[in-house]
Amino acid sequence: MGLLNFFFKTSPDLLPLPRGSFTVDCDGRVLASTLPHSYPTAFAQDIATEVLAAFRAARDARIPLAELMIRYSSLKLTARELRGGAIIFLTPQTLSSQT
Amino acid sequence: MADRPKILLLDDDQDLLDLYKEILSQLPSRPEIFTSTNGPRALAMMDAEPFTVLVCDLNMPKMDGLQVLSIVRRKLPEMRTVVLTSIIDEQFRSRVYGLGVDLYWQKPGTGEEIKQFLDCIESLLGREAHKGGFRGVQSKSLVDIIQLECLSQNSLVLKIINGPLNGRIWIQNGEVIDASTDELVGEEAFRRILSWRAGNFESLAAEPTRTRTIHNSYQGLLLETAQAADEAHVQKEGTSVGGKKSSSPLATLARYPGVEFILVLKPGADKKFDARGLENPQPVAEWGRHTLEQFRSLGDRLRAGPLHEMDGLGPQRHVSLAPYENRDFCVGWQHSLSGDQIGDAMKKLLTLWAS
Numbered sequence: 001m002g003l004l005n006f007f008f009k010t011s012p013d014l015l016p017l018p019r020g021s022f023t024v025d026c027d028g029r030v031l032a033s034t035l036p037h038s039y040p041t042a043f044a045q046d047i048a049t050e051v052l053a054a055f056r057a058a059r060d061a062r063i064p065l066a067e068l069m070i071r072y073s074s075l076k077l078t079a080r081e082l083r084g085g086a087i088i089f090l091t092p093q094t095l096s097s098q099t
Numbered sequence: 100m101a102d103r104p105k106i107l108l109l110d111d112d113q114d115l116l117d118l119y120k121e122i123l124s125q126l127p128s129r130p131e132i133f134t135s136t137n138g139p140r141a142l143a144m145m146d147a148e149p150f151t152v153l154v155c156d157l158n159m160p161k162m163d164g165l166q167v168l169s170i171v172r173r174k175l176p177e178m179r180t181v182v183l184t185s186i187i188d189e190q191f192r193s194r195v196y197g198l199g200v201d202l203y204w205q206k207p208g209t210g211e212e213i214k215q216f217l218d219c220i221e222s223l224l225g226r227e228a229h230k231g232g233f234r235g236v237q238s239k240s241l242v243d244i245i246q247l248e249c250l251s252q253n254s255l256v257l258k259i260i261n262g263p264l265n266g267r268i269w270i271q272n273g274e275v276i277d278a279s280t281d282e283l284v285g286e287e288a289f290r291r292i293l294s295w296r297a298g299n300f301e302s303l304a305a306e307p308t309r310t311r312t313i314h315n316s317y318q319g320l321l322l323e324t325a326q327a328a329d330e331a332h333v334q335k336e337g338t339s340v341g342g343k344k345s346s347s348p349l350a351t352l353a354r355y356p357g358v359e360f361i362l363v364l365k366p367g368a369d370k371k372f373d374a375r376g377l378e379n380p381q382p383v384a385e386w387g388r389h390t391l392e393q394f395r396s397l398g399d400r401l402r403a404g405p406l407h408e409m410d411g412l413g414p415q416r417h418v419s420l421a422p423y424e425n426r427d428f429c430v431g432w433q434h435s436l437s438g439d440q441i442g443d444a445m446k447k448l449l450t451l452w453a454s
Binding site: 060 | 431
């Protein structure tokens, strides 16, 4: 068994994808969040920036949108526009939740 | 010796690499084993020479396994990839499979598990790259299957599933008597089903009471279908911005229920696109291209895997963006459709395009 235990090691942890939601104002500042504390705020900020930019760009292209659903293979991101800001939901996709 | 498969092992623990190397070199196919203790070096090795299989750990400093795998899937899509990890987590398993990895293997804990792991690696080394076709009869096209059934004078119903699309072909005493898809029946449905390039099929019991709608011989049907496919291929290759060919594949997609407009964004610096249903498609094409680019990049930063689809719901119309094969699609939908409906319809639309 000594040899088999050799297969296991401890090393830097991978960051799990977060489950939760957060709201941002029209400048992209995070106002409230249910994301895990361990999840870096910078990532939430990054998501907010892209989402708000996408809403604005859609409006400029004359296809105004009130809701965006972005499906990655491992994460679903749903954003609803909220008076210039947005509420954003993050849902990790597991094998059982994918259709 | 030139035919020996090559395995690249990636783990930050040199002792583990030595152990894997020792074990994997015993495989019946006698693979050449190469090792790397970090992602950047492994990527450089893969750039320098081709490998059959990459066996990769997830937990590594600086560049983790997810980053390495997402780069490998993009640059070397034909390479077989295996994750060997001690992480027991459904989410990581899902993320790894979402990247298109062939196997997610928890580091073996018993002799039996090691044997199973080695069997799987050996199987991957011997497997050829997937080239389409219908699962159930290896290396056979649907035309081959129909010919076989008709020549054998069989009676059965072929149920064919191509992603979200379903079809059935009724064969009675070696004659094709009827066909149906979600929207079509008869010969039109038969031609549509035969245009699908891949899928699964199963044989169901014959239905002798089925009303005959197809009176053409199966040879005639197959010949006409082949001609139609050739014509469609020529049109697909020849369509360009502002093209007026009303029967092009893009025009067919534009007539799909609920579609208001459709744009196919081609790769390349010249930013070409094909469009149907928009008077001024340029701003929408630019928006679609830019938005997909931004969210692909966001997905890479979050390590969320490849972007599958984006759906936007608006007060006037909805819109979907999706990469498919080497193009990006932007589709406008009628406002009356729900978010779930446009998700389903988009999948069907892309499958139709592929056909």
